Amino acid sequence: MNKKKILVTFIESGFGHITSARAISDRLKAKYGERYDVQDCDIMKDSEKTEEFERFLTRQTQATNKIHGYGFFVFGIMETLGGESFLKFTHKTIFKSFVNATIEAFKNHAPDCIVSTHYFITFCAVEYKKRFAPDCLVVTYNPDNNVHPWWDNRDGIFITNNVYAAEEAVKRRKFNGANIRTVNFTARDDIAACKESKEFFREKYGIDKNAFCVIVADGGYALGKCKKVTDELLKTKKRLTLISVAGKNQKVYDYFISKNVNDNIDFIPLPFMRNVYELYRAADVFITKAGPNSVLDCVLMNTPVIIDYYPHPIEKATKKLFVDKYACGEYIKSPKKIRKRVEEFIDNPSLLSEYAKNTKKFNKECNGADEIADIIDEALGGEK
CATH class of the missing domain: 3.40.50.2000 (Glycogen Phosphorylase B;)
Structure with a gap:
């Protein structure tokens, strides 16, 4: 029997997205490795085009850290120009070639489930599902403590790590409340152990x-x-x-x-x-x-x-x-x-x-990555 394939995506845009993806991958493999084909994927290393965009994202992250006020300016512009609708416009025009290259990477892997911890991967995953794989499950874990305006709210399960972010997702970012889950903070296996x-x-x-x-x-x-x-x-x-x-x-x-x-x-x-x-x-x-x-x-x-x-x-x-x-x-x-x-x-x-x-109020034993693994298993149908 062929196992369903879960693609856990990694992207460098700061290192928090990587550590969160690692935590989820660790727990998926530990809990459900025999049930699913869990694959770690540096999706942005798939082609020269995707690598180019990852370098662009890294430079933007570095600029927000280095240039005083730049980060608030960028997020202010994103908010003013429409947030999620501005995301769709720019990624279907200015960044179209990078989106298409990432979608091609997804086509090559043909996953049953895409796990994302970054807004760009989520956008591309939703587009991939819309165009080519309507049965693909898109699961996003937002490693931040709020919900910024460029998260794609159209489809998939969106997971936050605190109730304030979950509330922001529904009330301010117009997510469907039925798609929102809230878990404890995630920890990689090495930290949890x-x-x-x-x-x-x-x-x-x-x-x-x-x-x-x-x-x-x-x-x-x-x-x-x-x-x-x-x-x-x-x-x-x-x-x-x-x-x-x-x-x-x-x-x-x-x-x-x-x-x-x-x-x-x-x-x-x-x-x-x-x-x-x-x-x-x-x-x-x-x-x-x-x-x-x-x-x-x-x-x-x-x-x-x-x-x-x-x-x-x-x-x-x-x-x-x-x-x-x-x-x-x-x-x-x-x-x-x-x-x-x-x-x-x-x-x-x-x-x-x-x-x-x-x-010490933060109990590593209550690992949000375990909860995310369970959410994915349930959404994929669990053990039948």
Whole structure:
């Protein structure tokens, strides 16, 4: 008997879409690998045309992180010009060739179900279903904490990770409420399985067990305030272990490793790390821009967060959810004020206790990726 094929799509436009897709794929394979043919697919690597568009999306993501105000400008234009209707217009005109190339990739794979974590893939999947495969199930997991105006609301199951986003999808983005599902936050298998203590990871990475430890990062591209915050923290006279992660930004990494550091600081500059969550666990606090998946991974490791920057409405929603609503940390824009606050934490670590306590309300055992796998199984008919 031929198994139904589930195509879990991966796309680089920031790394949150990738980690969310990985979490879903992990649980689909673990729970239903014998029932379905679950395939991971770097769909944008299918042709030169799709690769070109992925590079374009990556550049836009980097620009929103790097150019102050650009992200809010872009999303404002998208909203003003019609949101989802503007999405359809641009992708059927300006971006038509890229859409068609992606649809051709879907035709080559001939899936029974397409799993997407990115608006462009969802749009192309809905178009593929409309034109060529009416029985194909389109399942979208939105890894953000709000619903931006370019999500396609025409067809398929749309899954959010909080009730506020679900409400926004129906009331503001005009999704059919019957197509909306809400699940717990998703976790990749490696994060869900991580039970080791802070002390364990400090020993693993040679981090002083008695020193206050801060990790600074800005997603995969280090284009936020990572460099400025690192420079400011290196001015402290207090005992500190500082881990600064440059991601895939070689210039920032080279800058970090060239630094001369005072004896009171253990400075650990690092490039991109797939298991960076282990360092989140080792640290006392994580300083970052409001990338939804970076903040989530840190919270799942039970480490408080300082958010220093949100470049567009998606990340503003993350700050509102994890700082204002769930109280897992603080929002501080100024690198100088961040240094002063870290120095207060060094003198009185109990100031972080309530934030750390609040992170423990997020139970990794209640993994939204498990729920998504179940939703897909049910929609495909389950075991008959």
